Amino acid sequence: MKIKKFxxxxxxxxxxxxxxxxxNGANEAQSDSQEPEKIVLHMLYNDTDxxxxxxxxxxxxxxxxxMPNVEVELDMSPGDAQSYETKVRTLIAAGGEDLDVWWERxxxxxxxxxxxNSALPLDSYLDESGYWNDVIPSxxxxxADGHFYSCYFEDISYEIMVYNKAIFAKYGLxxxxxxxDLKHIVEVLAKTDITPITVGAKDGWCAAMxxxxxxxxxxxxxxxxxxxxxxxxxxxxxxxxxxxxxxLLNMNAFSKNIALTGISxxxxxxxxxxxxxxxxxxxxxxxxxxxxxxxxxxxxYHVINSSDIDKYGKNIAGGVKQNSGFMVYSGTxxxxxxxxxxxxxxxxxxxxxxxxxxxxxxxxxxxxxxxxAASELAAPVEQLANDMTQFEFVYGxxxxxxxxxxxxxxxxxxxxxxxxxxxxxxxxxxxxxxxKAALEE
Amino acid sequence: MVKDIFAKKTNILLLxxxxxxxxxxxxxxxxxxxxxxxxxxxxGLTPATFVKFDQYKKIFADSAFWRANLASLWLCxxxxxxxxxxxxxxxxxxxxxxxxxxxxxxxxxxxxxVLSVSVIxxxxxxxxxxxxxxxxxFLHLVGLDCWQNAWLSxxxxxxxxxxxxxxxxxxxxxxxxxxxxxxNIPKQFYEAAELDGASKFQSAIHITIPLLKNVxxxxxxxxxxxxxxxxxxxxxxxxxxxxxxxxxxxIYMYRQAFSNQRYGRAAAVALISIIETCIILFVLQKAFKLxxxxx
Numbered sequence: 225m226k227i228k229k230f231x232x233x234x235x236x237x238x239x240x241x242x243x244x245x246x247x248n249g250a251n252e253a254q255s256d257s258q259e260p261e262k263i264v265l266h267m268l269y270n271d272t273d274x275x276x277x278x279x280x281x282x283x284x285x286x287x288x289x290x291m292p293n294v295e296v297e298l299d300m301s302p303g304d305a306q307s308y309e310t311k312v313r314t315l316i317a318a319g320g321e322d323l324d325v326w327w328e329r330x331x332x333x334x335x336x337x338x339x340x341n342s343a344l345p346l347d348s349y350l351d352e353s354g355y356w357n358d359v360i361p362s363x364x365x366x367x368a369d370g371h372f373y374s375c376y377f378e379d380i381s382y383e384i385m386v387y388n389k390a391i392f393a394k395y396g397l398x399x400x401x402x403x404x405d406l407k408h409i410v411e412v413l414a415k416t417d418i419t420p421i422t423v424g425a426k427d428g429w430c431a432a433m434x435x436x437x438x439x440x441x442x443x444x445x446x447x448x449x450x451x452x453x454x455x456x457x458x459x460x461x462x463x464x465x466x467x468x469x470x471x472l473l474n475m476n477a478f479s480k481n482i483a484l485t486g487i488s489x490x491x492x493x494x495x496x497x498x499x500x501x502x503x504x505x506x507x508x509x510x511x512x513x514x515x516x517x518x519x520x521x522x523x524x525y526h527v528i529n530s531s532d533i534d535k536y537g538k539n540i541a542g543g544v545k546q547n548s549g550f551m552v553y554s555g556t557x558x559x560x561x562x563x564x565x566x567x568x569x570x571x572x573x574x575x576x577x578x579x580x581x582x583x584x585x586x587x588x589x590x591x592x593x594x595x596x597a598a599s600e601l602a603a604p605v606e607q608l609a610n611d612m613t614q615f616e617f618v619y620g621x622x623x624x625x626x627x628x629x630x631x632x633x634x635x636x637x638x639x640x641x642x643x644x645x646x647x648x649x650x651x652x653x654x655x656x657x658x659x660k661a662a663l664e665e
Numbered sequence: 666m667v668k669d670i671f672a673k674k675t676n677i678l679l680l681x682x683x684x685x686x687x688x689x690x691x692x693x694x695x696x697x698x699x700x701x702x703x704x705x706x707x708x709g710l711t712p713a714t715f716v717k718f719d720q721y722k723k724i725f726a727d728s729a730f731w732r733a734n735l736a737s738l739w740l741c742x743x744x745x746x747x748x749x750x751x752x753x754x755x756x757x758x759x760x761x762x763x764x765x766x767x768x769x770x771x772x773x774x775x776x777x778x779v780l781s782v783s784v785i786x787x788x789x790x791x792x793x794x795x796x797x798x799x800x801x802x803f804l805h806l807v808g809l810d811c812w813q814n815a816w817l818s819x820x821x822x823x824x825x826x827x828x829x830x831x832x833x834x835x836x837x838x839x840x841x842x843x844x845x846x847x848x849n850i851p852k853q854f855y856e857a858a859e860l861d862g863a864s865k866f867q868s869a870i871h872i873t874i875p876l877l878k879n880v881x882x883x884x885x886x887x888x889x890x891x892x893x894x895x896x897x898x899x900x901x902x903x904x905x906x907x908x909x910x911x912x913x914x915x916i917y918m919y920r921q922a923f924s925n926q927r928y929g930r931a932a933a934v935a936l937i938s939i940i941e942t943c944i945i946l947f948v949l950q951k952a953f954k955l956x957x958x959x960x
Contacts, residue, residue: 310923313709336926340710426906481795483818483907630925641908644818649908657908664925 262295263558265565268315268326270308271300275511282576283569290568294561297322309333316342316553324556325566328374330548331624332632337551338367344552345371349563358571362618363587365546374549377570379507379577379585380612381622382542383433383525386512390519391418391500401536403438403468403526410477413500420477422499424487425643428636431469432621434503435639436541437525438465441532444539444617450662451625457658464528466642466651473645483643505622506542506608510583513602522604537611541620544587584609626662634661702932709928720933729909730934733917734941737893740828740913741945744892747832749884752839753877757869760847771844778837786901789830793817793902817903823910830898835891839884846880847873882953889945893938914938 269280280298287296299322301311308329315323316337328334328343337343350356350372356364359376366372392398395413400406413420424430439446442461449455472478479485479493487504494502495515504512506522513520524537550566552559574586575595582597582605584590590597601609619625626632638657641649670676703720707713724730759770777785792799795815804812816826850873858868874881896915899905905916912920914934922931 306923317709336708336710339708340712342710426904428906479796480815481818483815484795484903628925630927633920633924637906637908640906641910644815644820644907644910646818646820648820 260293263293263561264295264297265324265556265558265562266297266299266322267565267569268299268301268312268323270305270327270329271302272304279573279576282580283572286572287565287568290572291561291565294565296565305329305333313337316340320553320555323553324558324562325550325552325569328548328551329624330374330545332626332629333624334367334373334547334551335627335629338369338373338547342554343373344554344556344559344563345373346375346552346563346566347372349560350375350567353564353567355567358589358592359587360589362544365544367547374547374551375566375570376544376549376587377573378545378548379583380542380544380587381585382506382540382608382612382615382618383437383620383622384504384506384509384522384540384608385421385437385501385525386494386504386508386520386522387501388494388497388499388516388519389521391497392521399521399523400526401523401533402530403528404530406526407471407475409500410472410475414476418497419479419493419499421472421501421503422479422485422490422493423482423503423643424485424490425478425482425640426484426486426489428640429621430487430490430503431639431643432635433505433541434525435462435465435469435642436621437503438468438528440525440539440541440620441527441529441535444541445619447541447621447625448619451627456655457662458655462658463651463655466654468528469642470645470651473643478643483640483645506585509608510577510581510585510602510605513604514581520602520604522608538615539617540615541618542622543618543620545623546625585612628664630664631661634658634664637661699932699935702929703936705929705932706927707929708926713929716929720930721937724930724933724937729912730914730917732909733912733914736824736912737895737914737938738941739824740831740895741889741892743828744832744835744888745885748836748839748892749881749888752836752884752888753843753881756840756843756847757873759844760873761865761869771841774840775837777834778841780834782834782897783901785830785834786898789826789833789898790817790902793826818907818910820910823903827895827899827902827911830902831892831895834898835888839888842880842884842887843877846877850876878953878957882949885949885953886946889949890942893942893945914941 269276271277277300280300284296284298287294301308303311312323312326312328313336315321320342328337334343355375362380363376364372365376387399391413392409395416397409397412398405400409410420423434436447439461442464443449446455446459446461450457479499485493490499490502491504491508493499494504495512497519509522524540527533527536550570552562552566556562571588571593574588575593577583578586578588578590578595578597580598582599582601584597584601584605585608588595621635624632626635635658638654638661641657642654702713704715704717705713706716706719755770755774759767762770780788790798793816795801795818798816800816801813804810814822816822854872854876855868858872863871894915895913896919899911899913899916900919903911905912905920909917915938918931918934918938921927921934
C-alpha cells in the first residue's frame with residue numbers, strides 16, 4: 225500500500241515537472257520567434273600575442289552594441305604570419321565555409337588571394353559608409369587593379385631605432401644622427417656589459433629594416449626603384465648600407481647569437497636594459513614607452529655621409545602596408561554585413577589602441593572620431609605623432625613591398641645570413657643574393 | 666573451410682579491398698597528385714598551369730637546392746654511421762657486460778628517444794646558444810675561450826651541430842632494435858662457441874653479427890631515411906637559417922611551399938627526394954645482398 229502511495233506521488237511530481245518544463249519551452253520558443261534571427265559571421269584573426277588578444281576582447285565586447293543583428297564567431301588562430309596565412313589560403317582553397325572576414329597580413333601574402341578573386345572589393349561599401357572621411361589620406365592605398373579590398377587597422381609603421389635613455393645618460397652619450405656618431409656609441413658600449421644594439425635578425429625583416437634605414441640616407445627612393453625594376457640592391461645606397469652593417473658587426477655592436485635572435489628574444493633584452501638600442505618599428509613605441517617610462521626614447525636612422533645631416537629624420541622607411549587589414553571573402557553569403565563587420569572591427573580595434581593604450585599611430589583621425597585618450601600621450605609617442613606629419617617620403621621593406629612572396633623570403637633570408645658576419649658571406653655575395661631575390665618570379 | 670575461402674581469387678580481393686582502398690586514398694592518390702602538381706605552376710589558389718618540366722629545370726639550376734640536398738645526404742650518411750653502426754656496436758659490447766650496467770646504459774640511451782623533438786631542440790638550443798649556452802660556458806670554465814663559437818650560425822659548425830641533435834635523439838631506436846635482436850639469439854650458440862674456445866670478439870663476429878643481419882639492415886634503412894628527411898629539429902632550432910646555412914632538402918621543400926608559395930616546385934622537390942630515397946634503399950638492399958652472397 226505504501227509503495228502504491230509512493231509511486232502515485234512520484235507520478236504526480238513527474239507530471240507536474242514535465243508540464244512546467246514543456247510550458248517554459250513553449251514560452252521560450254514563442255519569445256525566440258519574436259526576436260529577429262541573427263546573421264552568423266565567421267571572423268579569423270591571427271593571435272600573435274597577448275596584446276592582440278586584448279584588442280580583440282574589446283572588439284568582441286563592443287560588436288553586439290554596434291552590430292546587434294550580427295553574431296560573430298571569432299577564431300583566434302595562433303602562430304606566425306606564415307602559418308596563419310597558410311591557414312587562410314587553406315580555408316579559401318577548401319571553399320571558405322567558415323570564413324567571412326579575416327585579418328589579411330597583406331603585402332605579398334595577399335597577392336594570390338587577390339589574383340584568385342577570393343577577396344570582395346569593398347569600394348562601393350566604403351564610399352557609401354563615409355569611411356574615407358574618417359581616415360588619413362595615405363590610408364587610401366588601392367591594390368594593383370585599383371580596387372580596395374581591405375579595411376586597414378594595423379599601426380602605421382616606420383623603421384626607427386629605440387634606445388634606453390638611462391644607459392645613454394650613464395655613459396654620457398648623445399642621440400646619434402650620423403653613422404660616425406653611432407659607431408662612437410658602439411665603441412663606448414662594446415667595452416661594457418651592455419650589448420650596444422639588439423635586433424631580431426633571425427626573422428630577417430628586422431635586419432633588412434636596419435640595412436634599409438641606412439640606405440635611405442643615400443637615396444630614400446632606392447627600395448621603390450628596386451621594386452619598380454629601375455635599380456638594384458647592389459647599387460650605391462644598399463652597398464654603402466651593407467658596409468655600415470658589416471662595420472657594426474665587426475665592432476661587436478651585436479650579441480654573438482644575433483643571427484639566431486628573433487624579435488621575441490630581442491624585445492626583452494632591450495626592455496630589461498641589457499641592450500642600449502634596438503632596431504624596431506614604430507608600432508613598439510607606445511607599448512615600450514608605457515613599459516620603460518622615462519628611460520625610453522627613439523631616433524631615426526643615421527645618415528651615412530655626415531654632409532647629409534640635414535636629411536636626418538626627413539625620409540623614413542615605412543608607412544601603411546598595402547592590402548592588409550580586414551578582408552571579406554568573396555564567397556560570403558552576407559557580403560553587406562561582412563563588409564560592415566570588416567569596417568566596424570577595424571574601427572573598434574583602432575579606437576581601443578588610441579583610447580585605452582594611448583597609441584595614436586592609427587589611420588583614423590581621433591578628433592573626427594571623437595576619441596579621447598585615457599591619459600596624456602607619452603612624450604616619445606607624441607613626438608613621433610608630430611614627426612609623422614613632416615615625413616617627406618615613406619616607403620619600405622617593412623610594408624612587404626617586394627612583388628612576390630619568394631622575393632620577400634629571399635630578402636629576409638639573405639639579411640639573416642649576412643648577420644652571421646661570416647667571411648664566407650661577404651658584402652658582394654649578400655648584395656648578389658638580394659638582387660636575385662628582387663628578380664624572383 | 667579457410668582453405669576454401671582463399672581458393673577463390675575474388676574472396677582474396679574482397680578481403681584485401683578495405684586495405685587497398687585506404688592505401689589508394691592515403692598513398693596512391695597523393696602520390697599521383699604530387700606527380701601532376703610537380704608539372705604545374707600553382708600557388709594553391711589561382712588556377713594551376715602546366716609548365717612541363719620547368720619546375721625541375723629551375724630546381725636543378727638553383728644552387729640552394731644542391732646545398733640542401735648535399736646537407737641531407739650528409740645527414741643520411743652520418744645517421745647510418747653514428748646511429749646504425751654505432752648503435753649495433755654498442756649493443757654488442759653492452760651485451761657482454763653485467764646486467765646492472767646493461768640496465769643503466771639501456772635506460773640512458775633510450776631516454777632521448779622518448780622525449781618530444783620540441784623538448785630535445787630547446788635543450789640543445791640551450792647548449793649551443795652563443796651568448797649564454799652551456800657549451801660556451803663550459804669552454805670558458807676550462808679556459809678554452811678561444812674555442813667559444815656561435816655554434817649554430819657559423820657555417821663550419823652549424824650543420825654538424827644540427828646533425829648531433831638528430832643522432833642523439835634517434836640513437837636509442839637503433840640501439841634498442843639491435844639489443845633486442847641480440848637477446849633473441851639462443852644462448853646455446855654462445856655456450857657452444859665458448860666450449861670450442863671462441864673469444865667474445867669471435868662470438869660477436871661469427872654468431873651475433875650474422876644472426877643480426879636483418880635487424881642491422883632495418884637499422885640502416887631507418888637511420889638513412891630518418892637522416893635524409895631531417896626536419897623538425899632544424900625547423901625549431903634554426904628554421905633552416907641563418908639564411909640557408911642549415912637548410913636540408915625538407916626545409917627547402919617547406920620554404921618553397923609555405924614561404925615562396927610555390928606548391929608546384931615543392932611537389933617537384935618532394936618527388937626528387939622520394940626518388941633519392943628509393944636509390945638509397947636500393948643501394949642498401951644491394952649491399953646487403955652482396956654481403957649475403959659472399960657468405
